[in-house]
Amino acid sequence: MRSLPLAVAAFVATLPFVPSVARAADAAPYYAATPVAAPAKTMLITNGTVWKWNATAFTANKGPQREGIVCEMIAQRAGKLSAFAIAGQPLDADALAKCNARAK
Numbered sequence: 001m002r003s004l005p006l007a008v009a010a011f012v013a014t015l016p017f018v019p020s021v022a023r024a025a026d027a028a029p030y031y032a033a034t035p036v037a038a039p040a041k042t043m044l045i046t047n048g049t050v051w052k053w054n055a056t057a058f059t060a061n062k063g064p065q066r067e068g069i070v071c072e073m074i075a076q077r078a079g080k081l082s083a084f085a086i087a088g089q090p091l092d093a094d095a096l097a098k099c100n101a102r103a104k
Helices: 003-017 067-078 093-100
Strands: 031-035 043-046 049-053 058-060 081-086
Touching: 031 049, 031 067, 043 067, 049 067, 058 067, 067 081, 067 093, 081 093
Parallel strands: none
Antiparallel strands: 031 058, 031 081, 043 049, 049 058
């Protein structure tokens, strides 16, 4: 059993060389949804995805749903969107129109 402390020591010694994972709070939001009208609430939840208002848009981290579904869900809650971006890439006009078809 003497080798167990050595194995633990060897593992701990390698930890500084393991790349660190960015904390979720430090990462840029994956989605950005800009509603046409000013929101009444500063936080919305769609199927487990938390959206926070950040001065001009609702933003959220990546969720498990397909991007088109995510857009439709936030449009249902926030109303018609003037823009929706995924990882910094805006939806084209046709995709945004399809998303807005579900707006409240």
